[in-house]
Amino acid sequence: MESLHNHKIHIPLFSLLFFLFHFSSLHFLSLAYEQPDKxxxxxxxxxxxxxxxxxxxxxxxxxxxxxxxxxxxxxxxxxxxxxxxxxxxxxxxxxxxxxxxxxxxxxxxxxxxxxxxxxxxxxxxxxxxxxxxxxxxxxxxxxxxxxxxxxxxxxxxxxxxxxxxxxxxxxxxxxxxxxxxxxxxxxAPLKFSPRNYSSSFPLVLRTTYRVNVGGPKITPDNDTIWRNWEKDDSQPSAENSQPSSQPLNRLSVESDGFVGADNDSIAPDLVYLTAKLMTGGSNGLPNPFNITWSFNVSADARHLVRVHFCDIIGPPANIVFNLYSNGNLITKVGGPNFPFNRLNQPFYYDFVLTSKESEFINISIGPSIDTTTNNAFLNGLEMLEIIEGPALSNPPTSFCNMKGRKKIKVGLVVGSVIGGLSLICIMIVGTLFGLKYRKAKRVETSEWSPMPAIGGGSAHGRLTDGTITGSPMNYLNLGLKISFAELQQATNNFDTKLLIGEGGFGNVYRGTLLNGTNVAVKRGKRDEQGSGQGRPEFQTEIMVLSKIRHRHLVSLIGYCDERSEMILVYEFMEKGSLRDHLYDSNLPRLSWKQRLEICIGAARGLHYLHRGAAGGIIHRDVKSTNILLDENHVAKVADFGLSRSGPLDETHVSTNVKGTFGYLDPEYIMSQQLTEKSDVYAFGVVLLEVLCARRAIDTMLPRDQMNLAEWGMLCKKKGLLEQIVDSSIKNEIDPSSLRKFSETAEKCLQDDANDRPTMGDVLWDLEYAFQLQQTAKHREPHEDSTANASSAFVLPNVQRFPSVSSTINIDELALLGADELDTTEVEVFSQLRVGDAR
Incomplete structure (x- = not known):
């Protein structure tokens, strides 16, 4: 037994030595191929x-x-x-x-x-x-x-x-x-990016001035990221301080827009150890005047200004002064409660200025009325012009001569390949040995469990119901990750003034990314207990949106899963949700034509989910809240947190019932068997919402009218549908268009899923209803009505293309045309601007 015990120790050590040696060889090879970080x-x-x-x-x-x-x-x-x-x-x-x-x-x-x-x-x-x-x-x-x-x-x-x-x-x-x-x-270093700025921040900044105020010129060899800091020679009436001999006290602190310069990538020590001060007056006291720096800039341009401060003269608590731009107060600096009131503690402040018609920007500091110490100081100043466009959308096609300059030595390649093969052999032997050892100890597991989700603190090994094939966070699209710090910047630290929606998953904030794009940031509720609540929806949303692209589906720009955060970032949909425009009396009413176009767009998106995406995707939460409108009222289906995927040849997916009351498929509720026809039923409810401008469930109405689907179909059968049509559009709907639209809704709302059409057929019917509306001729009221239609009525000659649900496979034709995302691969960020989202 002792001999066997020693054998077990020596083999892993021997393998480890070889692993380290050959890993180094492979590592050198990868360095030869990869582009450098800089x-x-x-x-x-x-x-x-x-x-x-x-x-x-x-x-x-x-x-x-x-x-x-x-x-x-x-x-x-x-x-x-x-x-x-x-x-x-x-x-x-x-x-x-x-x-x-x-x-x-x-x-x-x-x-x-x-x-x-x-x-x-x-x-x-x-x-x-x-x-x-x-x-x-x-x-x-x-x-x-x-x-x-x-x-x-x-x-x-x-x-x-x-x-x-x-x-x-x-x-x-x-x-x-x-x-x-x-x-x-x-x-640039992670903490270098500007963080305190106005609500709009563009893609590009161009450095125009960088000044070491009160100190000498700083050359790139004395700067961490090789910047030039020019000497300040513009203030003969002010005096330069004596350079401080004490080390800086760099702290990571933020307060009211002031940020601690906790590393020298913000600015070198040489910037903070010198300053420009007010000159002395009578009795040795400073004169109460402002120190002003004037900069020649481009007219009608915005500039980001970063001012650097470090009190190297003291006593710090007694110095309070103001920062001005062109005579306008920007902020007050200093005071007893100021977080940077210790000697040699550097900090900075960012703000945005517009030069308007002037070609000069003046930056001033001067004593505040809140102090008896008439003094002020400034250590450094940077000014960067904000380049705001116009954006260029179509770069010319180019072909690179090479993808990297580094040549690979033959000896290194041969040695690395041999080393790699040796490593593989050793790993195979080690694996077999390990398996044998584990089998001897009868260590078994009943099923595969993915690694726990990153940052979620969840104790669950397997993703719960509601996810797509149980994929772990390890397989998410890491290229979409956005840092929490950047999202804090984008939303002004999740300012409640930017709150645009609240739901079961969390709050939605309007934000502006560093490239100037307006976005909606959906921040999941913190999972302090580590229960994993909300994480399956978070993961599913990323999994779905990272693999689908369509003009009528939201497109994910990014996500954040640092620590216990679950944040999704989408394009800000300017017009909000379809529900907003149906029920919000403060918004302009949608015309019938607009409503038809919105329904057609949403149907295209759902049809792509069912038939165009890999394996097919069932949305499972189709409702008017999850149909969003851009600035041109183009509809996009949103919120894929409850989506499920599977092969199209499967008739159903057995799952717990999830969704929103009023939109739930009755057959799904009874059988717990989910199909794409469950989305069709929910979409039928949306069609009635669009037509009647009333909620799917309204508890304030009589019992027989509470459920819109039941009430609408009852009115349809009784020939009373016209009586519940939204009064704002009743006079503009062509009767034939209304008939086709209501028939489509009725087919979607059949109790038996087999009697419902596919989304492809729904799409065709809606397009038909739209053409009927477009080609409508003026008729007298008695000539035609939905309640009493003449069997001799002749419809316009509208060509019907083959049904997408027929045996003719035209999925590619339907999905690669204008409906799909542009081939330029424009990244669209989609949001959830919803007041009552899940």
């Missing part, structure tokens, strides 16, 4: 260049379209600026982006002299196409880099980019050309 590109050169501890590599691995032409300088001492790449036709560089975030993009231009071309005469545009919004912005317009001697012109931008590729296009204007000397693309 891109520093030496344009027009085949050699690497080192600048401020950054290695700028040759640009051939990133070039797309035309390769351009390389020119060299004869008198440049800085190696990075000894070459340039010039383009006579539109060309672009492409960089692979691994994850969401704010990225720094710097373009270096030095118009050096060359015998063959004068770089100072170049005139061109530069555009960026980030993945997050699948649209682009023009970074530089009619740009020219004048000859500035040996000083390079560096244009710096901040872009919100998602996983995929970032393309930078250089487009010559007229008969001119474009050029660039170097390019930097890297992710």
């Amino acid at each position: 891109y520093f590109v030496n344009c027009g050169s085949k050699a690497d260049a080192n600048l401020n501890d950054r290695v700028f590599t040759a640009d051939s691995g990133f070039l797309c379209s035309e390769k351009g032409r390389t020119i060299k300088s004869t008198n440049q001492s800085t190696i990075l600026y000894q070459t340039a790449r010039i383009f006579y036709n539109q060309s672009n560089y492409e960089f692979m982006i691994a994850e969401n975030g704010t990225y720094v993009v710097r373009l270096h231009f030095l118009a050096f002299s060359s015998p063959s071309v004068n770089l100072s005469s170049a005139l061109f545009n530069v555009s960026a196409f980030p993945i997050v919004s699948n649209s682009g912005f023009k970074l530089l317009n009619n740009f020219t880099a004048k000859d500035s001697g040996n000083s390079a012109l560096i244009e710096e931008f901040f872009l919100a980019i998602g996983p995929g590729s970032l393309k930078l296009y250089f487009t010559p204007q007229g008969s001119s050309f474009a050029f660039v000397n170097a390019i930097e693309v890297f992710r």
Whole structure:
């Protein structure tokens, strides 16, 4: 037994040593293939260049379209600026982006002299196409880099980019050309992105000023992310402080828009250890005046301003002053209860300004009336212009020459492959040994259980009813993940003023992402007890929306599952839900034509779910609240938290009954057997809602009228349907259109699911009703009515295409046309703006 015991110890150790060795080999191989996290590109050169501890590599691995032409300088001492790449036709560089975030993009231009071309005469545009919004912005317009001697012109931008590729296009204007000397693309530190801003924040920021107030110039080699901080020479009437010799007390604190600069990526220590102060007056006391900095900016543009403070003069609690812009008070700084009232504690404040017709922005600080200490200070200032469009939606097609520049050494590949094969053999042996050992101990499990959901704190191994095939969070689309910090920014820390809906799952907030897109953020209720409540719906929503795309279905932009948070982010649907427009007296009434178009759109979306998606999807919660309208009243079906999927050849899915009272299929309630026809029944209720403008269940009405489906069908059979039609549209509905519409609703609401049509047939019938309305001729009231229709009435000659539910398979024809999401793959963010959602 002792010999066996030793044997069991030595084999895993031996395997572990080999695993570590060969894993290292495989790791080196992966490094050779993968793009680096940071891109520093030496344009027009085949050699690497080192600048401020950054290695700028040759640009051939990133070039797309035309390769351009390389020119060299004869008198440049800085190696990075000894070459340039010039383009006579539109060309672009492409960089692979691994994850969401704010990225720094710097373009270096030095118009050096060359015998063959004068770089100072170049005139061109530069555009960026980030993945997050699948649209682009023009970074530089009619740009020219004048000859500035040996000083390079560096244009710096901040872009919100998602996983995929970032393309930078250089487009010559007229008969001119474009050029660039170097390019930097890297992710900004997580806490660097602006967080305190107005309700609208765009995709791109362009740095216009960065000043070390009261201190010397700071060069890139003294900055964590290689920024230039210019020396402040604009205030002769104010005085520079003596540099503080004490270390900074960096803390992560936020209060009323002020944020602690807890790391040097916000600003280097050199910025906070110097400041500009008010000069001394009589009796050694400072004069009560304002210190003002004036900046020349683009007219009619918005700017993000970040001001940096650090009290290095003290006593801190006694200094209270105001921050102004163009004479307008922005905020008060300091005071006894101010969270940053300790010496050498750096912090900053962000705000947005509009220059309007003026080409100047003045920033001032001055003493507040709340203090007897007439003093004020400022340590640093950054000003970034907000580039707001117009957005560019169709980048030209380009083909990259290479997808990466790094070459793989043959020896490394061979060694890595051999090492990998060895590792596989060892792992197989180890696995067999482990299985044998476990079998000897008779450790068994009755069923496979997925890993617990990330951040949910759920004790359940298997997802509960209501999920799609029990898929764990590990298999969700990680490319859609958005950080909690970014969503806090987007919603002003979930400000109740931005609350637009409340439901069983949680609250819905209006927000603005870093790229300026208005979104709806649905935040699930916190699961403090770890019960897993709400997580199946959360997971199902992500699973469904990450694999379907259709013009009439909401499209998920992202989600957050950090810690115990369950947050879904959708496009903000400007017009809200269909229910809002049917019952809210403050909204304009929908016309009959609009209602028909909305029903047709929703039917297309549901038909795609049933027949176009992989395996078929049953929505299970179709209702007017879950049909949303964009600014053009285009309908999109939303809320897939209760959806179920399965092969189309299955007649039903056995499941617990879930849904909303008033829309539930009676057969589903009795048998607990879910089919796509359950969605058809619920949609029939929606059709009656649209026609009658009353709720599915109204407890204020008499008992026989409470249930809309029962009451509507009773009126239809008695020939009294016209009496319950919404009075606001009664006079505009053509009788034949009304008849077809009501017949469609009646077929949807049959008790036996086999008697109900498919959504394909429902879609056709609704389109038919719409054409009848469009081709209607004026008739006298006695000529036709729904209650007493003439059998001799001749319908317009409307062509009927083959039914989608027939044996003719035209799913692709129906689903790849105008109804499907545009082939440009525009990412649409869809929301839930609902007042009474689940």
